[in-house]
Amino acid sequence: MPLRNAPLPRMAGHLSFMRSVRAKVEDLSPGTLAIIGVPMEGSKNLQSGARFSPLSIRETSVYFGWYANPQFSNPINIDEQEVFDTSSINERLFDLGDIPVLGQTRSKAEELINHAIAQVYSRNATSIVLGGDSSIIAPVSRAIANGKSVAYIQIGGKTPGTSDTKLDHQASSPLYSLLASGEVKLADTCILAPAENPSVEFLTELSGAGAKILSSSQLKDMSSKEIADLSHTLSNKEVPVIINLDLSSVSSELHGMSDQPVFNGMSLKLLRRVLAALASAPIATLILTGHNPTINGLSVVKTGQRLIVTALVGYICSRLGLMNDVNLNDN
Numbered sequence: 631m632p633l634r635n636a637p638l639p640r641m642a643g644h645l646s647f648m649r650s651v652r653a654k655v656e657d658l659s660p661g662t663l664a665i666i667g668v669p670m671e672g673s674k675n676l677q678s679g680a681r682f683s684p685l686s687i688r689e690t691s692v693y694f695g696w697y698a699n700p701q702f703s704n705p706i707n708i709d710e711q712e713v714f715d716t717s718s719i720n721e722r723l724f725d726l727g728d729i730p731v732l733g734q735t736r737s738k739a740e741e742l743i744n745h746a747i748a749q750v751y752s753r754n755a756t757s758i759v760l761g762g763d764s765s766i767i768a769p770v771s772r773a774i775a776n777g778k779s780v781a782y783i784q785i786g787g788k789t790p791g792t793s794d795t796k797l798d799h800q801a802s803s804p805l806y807s808l809l810a811s812g813e814v815k816l817a818d819t820c821i822l823a824p825a826e827n828p829s830v831e832f833l834t835e836l837s838g839a840g841a842k843i844l845s846s847s848q849l850k851d852m853s854s855k856e857i858a859d860l861s862h863t864l865s866n867k868e869v870p871v872i873i874n875l876d877l878s879s880v881s882s883e884l885h886g887m888s889d890q891p892v893f894n895g896m897s898l899k900l901l902r903r904v905l906a907a908l909a910s911a912p913i914a915t916l917i918l919t920g921h922n923p924t925i926n927g928l929s930v931v932k933t934g935q936r937l938i939v940t941a942l943v944g945y946i947c948s949r950l951g952l953m954n955d956v957n958l959n960d961n
Contacts, residue, residue: 648723650665651724669762670761672736679922687918697947719946723950756949768804786880818867818869820864854907
């Protein structure tokens with residue numbers, strides 16, 4: 631009997647994202663894309679489970695492994711019904727594994743995150759950070775800012791509250807600490823499909839600084855080029871651009887993506903289009919938060935995780951320059 635060499639069954643081989651090559655930071659070069667897991671969470675209640683997200687997303691992603699397999703280099707863009715070549719992904723997409731934050735104090739965990747992300751960024755590589763809860767956003771952003779500032783695109787998630795027209799601290803809004811520390815400026819902020827309606831005061835402050843905030847319905851009416859211009863405008867300011875995708879942006883009738891479902895979110899098709907369009911500009915990192923695989927309906931092969939990876943595949947192909955022309959030609 632001949633030995634089986636491909637495709638590997640789901641339970642076989644090293645568990646890496648999309649069957650990509652396992653690598654170290656030293657293996658990265660400009661233009662490569664690194665997957666990094668950060669299994670961190672601060673929750674101690676019955677709804678804890680965000681720390682399992684990097685593992686569960688990798689488990690589901692192996693169903694998409696042919697994208698990174700040079701023997702299967704002709705996947706089809708379903709939206710456009712066009713074949714595109716992904717053979718170069720195998721040489722440009724790497725999985726660096728997880729940052730060992732479990733069991734560490736918060737300060738030590740943030741130090742480890744800061745060091746790992748800074749190493750990747752110093753090699754001019756782009757990262758996709760698989761969270762974990764939203765507490766990872768600040769140390770990832772600070773590693774890339776390196777004492778300066780970054781541009782910040784938030785998809786879903788909560789916005790800072792306001793009090794007497796001044797930003798009011800809310801622990802549930804990671805954007806607050808970045809704004810308060812000066813690592814993100816309002817003028818370099820873009821909020822898409824927020825999970826809750828911001829207060830009038832915050833909207834006034836946001837628009838007064840020239841920032842953008844768009845609902846899912848507004849995004850639906852925009853072309854891919856108009857969406858891409860959001861990230862191009864920020865990258866043209868010559869500051870690193872960070873995207874935080876919080877899964878509260880996804881339409882909750884599709885799946886139980888969050889323990890606090892938000893209605894009127896983005897459809898899968900819209901999310902894929904938004905991520906692919908934003909990725910056409912230089913992006914320092916994409917941070918994925920808001921995923922809890924222990925919630926009913928989100929086991930390894932369930933719909934929710936399939937949707938996450940489907941959206942990430944579109945982002946990866948666009949970030950590596952494989953689908954830019956396809957995704958920006960819609961109306």
